[in-house]
Amino acid sequence: MAFLELTRVSFSYPKRGRRVLTEIDLALDRDEITAIVGPNGGGKTTLTKLMIGVLQPSGGQIRLDGRPLAGYSLGEIGRRVGYVFQNPDVQLFCGTVAEEIGFGLTNRGYKPEMVEERIQFYLDYFELGVYRNVFPLHLSRGEKQRLAIAAVLANEPLFLILDEPTAGLDAYRKKLLADYLQKIARLGRGMILVSHDEPFVGRMAERVVALKDGRIQSDSGRKGNAAYEA
Amino acid sequence: MVVAGLSGCGKSTLCFCLCGAIRHNRDGVLAGEVLLNGKNVRELRAAGLALEVGMVFQDPDTQLFSPTVEDEIAFAPENLCLPPGRIRERVEHVLDLLGIAALREANPYRLSGGEKHLVALAAVLALDPPVLLLDEVMSSLDSAGRKKVAAVLERLRGAGKTIIAVEHDLEAVDFADRLMVMEKGALLRYGRTETLLADRDFMGEKLWHSWN
Numbered sequence A: 001m002a003f004l005e006l007t008r009v010s011f012s013y014p015k016r017g018r019r020v021l022t023e024i025d026l027a028l029d030r031d032e033i034t035a036i037v038g039p040n041g042g043g044k045t046t047l048t049k050l051m052i053g054v055l056q057p058s059g060g061q062i063r064l065d066g067r068p069l070a071g072y073s074l075g076e077i078g079r080r081v082g083y084v085f086q087n088p089d090v091q092l093f094c095g096t097v098a099e100e101i102g103f104g105l106t107n108r109g110y111k112p113e114m115v116e117e118r119i120q121f122y123l124d125y126f127e128l129g130v131y132r133n134v135f136p137l138h139l140s141r142g143e144k145q146r147l148a149i150a151a152v153l154a155n156e157p158l159f160l161i162l163d164e165p166t167a168g169l170d171a172y173r174k175k176l177l178a179d180y181l182q183k184i185a186r187l188g189r190g191m192i193l194v195s196h197d198e199p200f201v202g203r204m205a206e207r208v209v210a211l212k213d214g215r216i217q218s219d220s221g222r223k224g225n226a227a228y229e230a
Numbered sequence B: 001m002v003v004a005g006l007s008g009c010g011k012s013t014l015c016f017c018l019c020g021a022i023r024h025n026r027d028g029v030l031a032g033e034v035l036l037n038g039k040n041v042r043e044l045r046a047a048g049l050a051l052e053v054g055m056v057f058q059d060p061d062t063q064l065f066s067p068t069v070e071d072e073i074a075f076a077p078e079n080l081c082l083p084p085g086r087i088r089e090r091v092e093h094v095l096d097l098l099g100i101a102a103l104r105e106a107n108p109y110r111l112s113g114g115e116k117h118l119v120a121l122a123a124v125l126a127l128d129p130p131v132l133l134l135d136e137v138m139s140s141l142d143s144a145g146r147k148k149v150a151a152v153l154e155r156l157r158g159a160g161k162t163i164i165a166v167e168h169d170l171e172a173v174d175f176a177d178r179l180m181v182m183e184k185g186a187l188l189r190y191g192r193t194e195t196l197l198a199d200r201d202f203m204g205e206k207l208w209h210s211w212n
Helices: A044-051 A074-080 A097-107 A112-125 A141-154 A171-186 A198-204 B011-018 B046-052 B069-079 B084-097 B113-127 B143-158 B193-198 B200-207
Strands: A004-012 A019-028 A033-037 A059-064 A081-084 A159-163 A190-194 A207-212 A215-219 B002-004 B053-056 B131-135 B162-166 B178-183 B186-192
Touching (some): A019 A059, A019 A215, A033 A171, A044 A159, A081 A141, A097 A112, A097 A141, A141 A159, A159 A171, A171 A190, B011 B162, B046 B053, B046 B069, B069 B113, B113 B131, B113 B143, B178 B193, B178 B200
Parallel strands (some): A159 A190, B002 B178
Antiparallel strands (some): A004 A019, A004 A059
């Protein structure tokens, strides 16, 4: 059974007639990196917001880890699926960079020494050490992006959704991110990359799902399947 | 001209200095002088600055505020006190130019990330300033959007506009005449785009260009 399973999922925003997503069927596992690509306004971000329960489908069903998503609390979903928003400003809220990285772990009752160890690791890896005590919203866009990613990764979720993770990143930081994501993917962490960054998608994705006008236009399928081309 | 450099090197801050934001609504001490068309940005009032320079911010949420896309684009020409017919003309022109006419009735705040960037750009283009500052407008656009914006920028260059674009993806702006590479708040190199791109060792070492 797939980790994340969407069956005939449709969605329209309340009070607006236009359907954003129409009958999406998609099954994602924890051992693959899937890219969701497609034109602006095609429904990519909406689709991923449905997957973490911040939006409710107007039709169809979503199952996470074998259970209907509607039966989970947002907190329970958050422990399983980490989500990096397109705009890091909407997810950074702590007083310092270090607190931001440690927030999830502290709230799950990890010992302070262990939290500190993880904070130090992510500060080092994403080269944010000099900003340890800085107010996150004073960082540059690229630095905020790295911090938002680090804060989500520090929670070690089972599955990751990254919406335009390379926006604001220079090529060197993109490489650091790519290396890290590939490493955790090998450790059995599935992920979705929503991206227009074709070189990045080409390098990272094992499966590419193209979304246009709210419908799946193509799906390369799982690597190794006959349907897989790329 | 394109401004490149690793994140945190000061590209956006440079834009804030150039557009006068540091003096008007952002903290910071600006030393030295920034002259726009011979006028010192310190001495220009906000309304005067708007006639000289238009900036598209990295985060479009910070500059969109109108209830519809059309209102957003009409805001600047309305405040220039243009006659209604001319305002209409400008709005239609930029909607068409960026291919976003279908979004005219939409609430800018509810658009997707890439669409917001196009609307923010449209609103600045409607102002028609001689200098355009674009802080990573390409990053959230799909390939069709990038091509459209690139074509618009090339046309504006032909019409004598000065365009300064901050970008990480140098392929998206390879038509630029000049490239400026920054490092740790300082100018590292400035020159013709093809000359700098041809220096693969430099681009590789400073920007990891080849990896991209």
